[in-house]
Amino acid sequence: xxxxxxxxxxxxxxxxxxxxxxxxxxxxxxxxxxxxxxxxxxxxxxxxxxxxxxxxxxxxxxxxxxxxxxxxxxxxxxxxxxxxxxxxxxxxxxxxxxxxxxxxxxxxxxxxxxxxxxxxxxxxxxxxxxxxxxxxxxxxxxxxxxxxxxxxxxxxxxxxxxxxxxxxxxxxxxxxxxxxxxxxxxxxxxxxxxxxxxxxxxxxxxxxxxxxxxxxxxxxxxxxxxxxxxxxxxxxxxxxxxxxxxxxxxxxxxxxxxxxxxxxxxxxxxxxxxxxxxxxxxxxxxxxxxxxxxxxxxxxxxxxxxxxxxxxxxxxxxxxxxxxxxxxxxxxxxxxxxxxxxxxxxxxxxxxxxxxxxxxxxxxxxxxxxxxxxxxxxxxxxxxxxxxxxxxxxxxxxxxxxxxxxxxxxxxxxxxxxxxxxxxxxxxxxxxxxxxxxxxxxxxxxxxxxxxxxxxxxxxxxxxxxxxxxxxxxxxxxxxxxxxxxxxxxxxxxxxxxxxxxxxxxxxxxxxxxxxxxxxxxxxxxxxxxxxxxxxxxxxxxxxxxxxxxxx
Amino acid sequence: xxxxxxxxxxxxxxxxxxxxxxxxxxxxxxxxxxxxxxxxxxxxxxxxxxxxxxxxxxxxxxxxxxxxxxxxxxxxxxxxxxxxxxxxxxxxxxxxxxxxxxxxxxxxxxxxxxxxxxxxxxxxxxxxxxxxxxxxxxxxxxxxxxxxxxxxxxxxxxxxxxxxxxxxxxxxxxxxxxxxxxxxxxxxxxxxxxxxxxxxxxxxxxxxxxxxxxxxxxxxxxxxxxxxxxxxxxxxxxxxxxxxxxxxxxxxxxxxxxxxxxxxxxxxxxxxxxxxxxxxxxxxxxxxxxxxxxxxxxxxxxxxxxxxxxxxxxxxxxxxxxxxxxxxxxxxxxxxxxxxxxxxxxxxxxxxxxxxxxxxxxxxxxxxxxxxxxxxxxxxxxxxxxxxxxxxxxxxxxx
Numbered sequence: 001x002x003x004x005x006x007x008x009x010x011x012x013x014x015x016x017x018x019x020x021x022x023x024x025x026x027x028x029x030x031x032x033x034x035x036x037x038x039x040x041x042x043x044x045x046x047x048x049x050x051x052x053x054x055x056x057x058x059x060x061x062x063x064x065x066x067x068x069x070x071x072x073x074x075x076x077x078x079x080x081x082x083x084x085x086x087x088x089x090x091x092x093x094x095x096x097x098x099x100x101x102x103x104x105x106x107x108x109x110x111x112x113x114x115x116x117x118x119x120x121x122x123x124x125x126x127x128x129x130x131x132x133x134x135x136x137x138x139x140x141x142x143x144x145x146x147x148x149x150x151x152x153x154x155x156x157x158x159x160x161x162x163x164x165x166x167x168x169x170x171x172x173x174x175x176x177x178x179x180x181x182x183x184x185x186x187x188x189x190x191x192x193x194x195x196x197x198x199x200x201x202x203x204x205x206x207x208x209x210x211x212x213x214x215x216x217x218x219x220x221x222x223x224x225x226x227x228x229x230x231x232x233x234x235x236x237x238x239x240x241x242x243x244x245x246x247x248x249x250x251x252x253x254x255x256x257x258x259x260x261x262x263x264x265x266x267x268x269x270x271x272x273x274x275x276x277x278x279x280x281x282x283x284x285x286x287x288x289x290x291x292x293x294x295x296x297x298x299x300x301x302x303x304x305x306x307x308x309x310x311x312x313x314x315x316x317x318x319x320x321x322x323x324x325x326x327x328x329x330x331x332x333x334x335x336x337x338x339x340x341x342x343x344x345x346x347x348x349x350x351x352x353x354x355x356x357x358x359x360x361x362x363x364x365x366x367x368x369x370x371x372x373x374x375x376x377x378x379x380x381x382x383x384x385x386x387x388x389x390x391x392x393x394x395x396x397x398x399x400x401x402x403x404x405x406x407x408x409x410x411x412x413x414x415x416x417x418x419x420x421x422x423x424x425x426x427x428x429x430x431x432x433x434x435x436x437x438x439x440x441x442x443x444x445x446x447x448x449x450x451x452x453x454x455x456x457x458x459x460x461x462x463x464x465x466x467x468x469x470x471x472x473x474x475x476x477x478x479x480x481x482x483x484x485x486x487x488x489x490x491x492x493x494x495x496x497x498x499x500x501x502x503x504x505x506x507x508x509x510x511x512x513x514x515x516x517x518x519x520x521x522x523x524x525x526x527x528x529x530x531x532x533x534x535x536x537x538x539x540x541x542x543x544x545x546x547x548x549x550x551x552x
Numbered sequence: 553x554x555x556x557x558x559x560x561x562x563x564x565x566x567x568x569x570x571x572x573x574x575x576x577x578x579x580x581x582x583x584x585x586x587x588x589x590x591x592x593x594x595x596x597x598x599x600x601x602x603x604x605x606x607x608x609x610x611x612x613x614x615x616x617x618x619x620x621x622x623x624x625x626x627x628x629x630x631x632x633x634x635x636x637x638x639x640x641x642x643x644x645x646x647x648x649x650x651x652x653x654x655x656x657x658x659x660x661x662x663x664x665x666x667x668x669x670x671x672x673x674x675x676x677x678x679x680x681x682x683x684x685x686x687x688x689x690x691x692x693x694x695x696x697x698x699x700x701x702x703x704x705x706x707x708x709x710x711x712x713x714x715x716x717x718x719x720x721x722x723x724x725x726x727x728x729x730x731x732x733x734x735x736x737x738x739x740x741x742x743x744x745x746x747x748x749x750x751x752x753x754x755x756x757x758x759x760x761x762x763x764x765x766x767x768x769x770x771x772x773x774x775x776x777x778x779x780x781x782x783x784x785x786x787x788x789x790x791x792x793x794x795x796x797x798x799x800x801x802x803x804x805x806x807x808x809x810x811x812x813x814x815x816x817x818x819x820x821x822x823x824x825x826x827x828x829x830x831x832x833x834x835x836x837x838x839x840x841x842x843x844x845x846x847x848x849x850x851x852x853x854x855x856x857x858x859x860x861x862x863x864x865x866x867x868x869x870x871x872x873x874x875x876x877x878x879x880x881x882x883x884x885x886x887x888x889x890x891x892x893x894x895x896x897x898x899x900x901x902x903x904x905x906x907x908x909x910x911x912x913x914x915x916x917x918x919x920x921x922x923x924x925x926x927x928x929x930x931x932x933x934x935x936x937x938x939x940x941x942x943x944x945x946x947x948x949x950x951x
Contacts, residue, residue, distance in 0.1 A: 045822060046820075049819075049820070052554065053554060053556075056554055057559075060562045061562045062556060062559060062560055062561050062562045062565065063559045063560040064554065064556045064559045065558070065559050112619070145625070145658070146657075146658045146659075149628075149658045149659055149660050150658070150659050152660075152661075153659045153660065153661055153662070156661055156662075157662075181619060181621070181706070184618045184619040184699070184702060184706075185619035187616070187618065187619075188616040188617070188618050188619045188699070190560075191560075191596065191616040191698065192614075192615055192616050194560050210847065210848070210850055211850055211853065212591060212850045212853030212857075213740075213741075213853065213857075215618070215702075215740075217591060217592070217740075217850065218557065218558040218591070218592045218809060218849075218850075219558045219559070220558060221555075221556065221557055221558065221559070221816060222848060223820075
């Protein structure tokens with residue numbers, strides 16, 4: 001097989017040139033800003049735009065409030081951390097504003113008054129020279145109504161002519177705790193003094209900002225954070241490898257084989273950056289023993305959140321969510337309804353509500369709607385909790401995607417690896433790698449080939465088939481399946497069909513016919529679908545008859 | 553200017569509001585104003601512009617009072633806002649001292665108020681306003697009270713009597729100080745809904761019948777097109793055709809909030825930064841605003857609120873809205889009623905006409921000079937037709 005990075009790592013356990021960088025997968029705010037900058041993928045235009053909006057607010061006296069929306073782990077904190085970093089570095093910010101970066105853990109705030117106190121405390125930590133703590137002492141001696149007004153007055157006094165940029169996580173939670181009165185008080189403060197610029201995050205849109213009757217309706221510029229696509233993921237993992245000084249791994253990532261493995265991990269992680277950040281640190285064998293505890297730690301931290309979200313649901317809705325957790329993919333309404341023992345009508349209405357609450361999303365395919373969970377981490381949390389001491393399916397999948405069969409064998413023989421890793425994971429992965437018909441790398445490439453050929457992306461089809469070859473799969477079978485759809489979709493778009501696409505497809509069909517004539521049970525033919533195999537069989541016999549001079 | 557949907561704009565960026573601001577000023581010479589409009593039409597920006605351009609001898613005090621919880625607290629804020637304009641007057645200072653301990657009250661901004669917790673709020677408010685007459689340099693004192701209905705709603709929840717008294721007190725003050733005092737009430741919630749609630753609890757007065765109701769309308773066509781153009785130019789976007797600005801403005805009912813939203817969405821599309829923006833791209837951005845499951849403009853609200861606004865008449869209300877929405881053009885009210893009657897045959901003609909009037913007041917319908925009615929906002933109409941899966945019927949056809 002290849003002399004790729006993971007195998008070589010197994011053989012050179014003690015030789016490492018990696019930088020000891022700290023990549024907190026759960027709290028990016030604890031990671032060095034330079035590292036976060038280096039690891040930024042896809043989001044630079046968004047970051048630039050948000051930064052530009054804040055700077056314009058500070059420069060002109062307008063107020064542009066931004067709300068980043070995306071599921072857990074999508075990279076909201078990463079973005080906010082970088083925004084804070086860049087704002088702290090901007091010369092024109094320092095004289096004209098104060099920055100209050102509210103940490104995501106600190107919400108015990110049930111009124112606008114408490115929020116003001118929390119902002120003052122945050123500012124005190126960042127700007128000790130303002131001696132804010134001393135000024136707030138009298139607040140605690142007053143009756144509540146007067147204390148509220150004094151706290152606001154102190155904040156105004158601290159700010160003077162400066163403006164306050166508030167960077168705040170989980171606005172949905174905060175709004176819930178503030179209630180209607182607290183939200184209106186906050187809005188009134190902003191409208192009356194126009195000295196506050198908000199940059200906030202939320203895992204999903206919520207009534208407090210999206211409903212017409214809410215105090216903050218239409219107040220924010222909503223910036224949805226999209227999942228990373230495949231090329232983003234390649235770029236992210238490559239950047240992490242470079243950042244760690246692991247140039248060998250960085251080089252491997254760009255090869256067809258590296259891309260094939262990442263493509264399969266990509267389907268496992270569903271575009272969620274937090275999962276990649278965790279995986280990225282364990283792409284070498286000696287760190288594998290830390291993968292399971294690190295991942296479990298992340299999931300442990302998230303579990304109470306998802307459990308609380310499940311409690312918000314009705315019995316039927318929970319049943320649907322649990323079904324989708326187990327199903328691990330997008331399912332049509334009919335199938336969900338049948339599996340949950342409810343009518344299609346009820347199921348549709350429950351799914352509509354779940355969609356509004358951002359638990360599920362729908363994918364339209366023809367006249368049918370497929371539903372899947374919005375947050376991959378939710379599925380993983382619930383799945384892992386059900387394992388009860390058994391090897392976690394996700395890690396087994398990861399091992400079998402990232403390591404080849406010989407590499408896994410080498411690891412199984414390495415006492416150093418075995419000392420640090422649960423043997424059952426390696427054994428289970430090895431058993432699965434032997435079942436080539438369900439190789440996740442091949443499955444992932446096939447899924448992307450379906451898209452690429454239907455969208456007439458010729459170069460992508462060539463690249464993907466090259467990836468297939470790099471993981472030992474048969475190229476001809478792929479050309480047989482996707483060559484014709486590619487040519488047809490090019491025709492439909494009135495795009496010239498590249499001759500190399502036609503010849504690759506024709507060569508593949510010819511190869512398969514020849515293979516069939518030599519050995520109808522050849523492994524390459526088994527990779528074909530039944531209909532394709534039949535077709536090749538018919539073509540082969542027609543060919544043989546033509547060669548023998550018999551008219552079919 | 554960057555697109556800024558929902559944020560606060562700097563004065564130079566508030567486009568096309570000069571005429572309504574001038575109208576406000578001319579009206580306030582004579583009387584107080586009830587400023588009404590749908591949410592996000594730009595009321596607050598109109599007030600900001602008015603405040604910034606008011607005559608030098610006018611004192612304009614603007615405050616969002618939406619979170620105030622009681623009449624005494626409201627009076628505290630009025631006192632704090634008046635203080636800078638009266639503090640130099642000896643009689644005012646003496647009066648303040650006579651109220652109580654100077655150090656005992658709340659601090660609002662830089663102003664430390666006396667402790668008048670035990671005094672009658674109505675009396676204090678009346679006395680404070682009376683001191684305005686001492687300052688002859690002030691020709692008009694205008695209070696711009698944003699979100700007044702929210703404040704009244706909060707007060708009425710625990711003390712409806714106090715909410716009624718506050719409305720009556722403010723009316724009485726306007727009468728007593730008609731030569732100098734002016735008020736502008738505005739808010740996200742219609743004041744008539746609050747008054748209607750109070751009437752159900754025994755309130756019989758008409759607290760704002762001395763105020764002129766002025767509606768903040770969408771921008772004029774040319775101003776809206778200019779706003780689109782300016783947002784394009786300032787953000788380095790080019791239009792594929794010259795009429796794109798007018799068409800975009802028109803498709804968005806010339807409402808600045810939607811215009812900012814759509815330009816912001818276009819700007820976020822990396823493809824459109826490199827190539828001219830065409831009608832197709834604009835239509836896609838507008839369609840996303842109207843049809844997306846994210847529901848960024850919460851157009852659902854227009855259906856949901858009929859439950860609270862029309863109660864038992866909701867069925868008829870929806871039928872009439874469906875009838876007008878499904879018409880390709882405007883239609884005579886008799887035709888609209890005829891179409892709606894198919895679902896509710898027992899409703900009297902007069903009730904339909906009254907319902908149509910209420911729908912006009914609540915910004916659903918617009919009645920044209922020829923007497924025909926149509927949806928006021930095409931954005932709402934498009935959403936209504938799509939959401940309720942209505943089949944379109946030519947205006948003259950029978951259904």
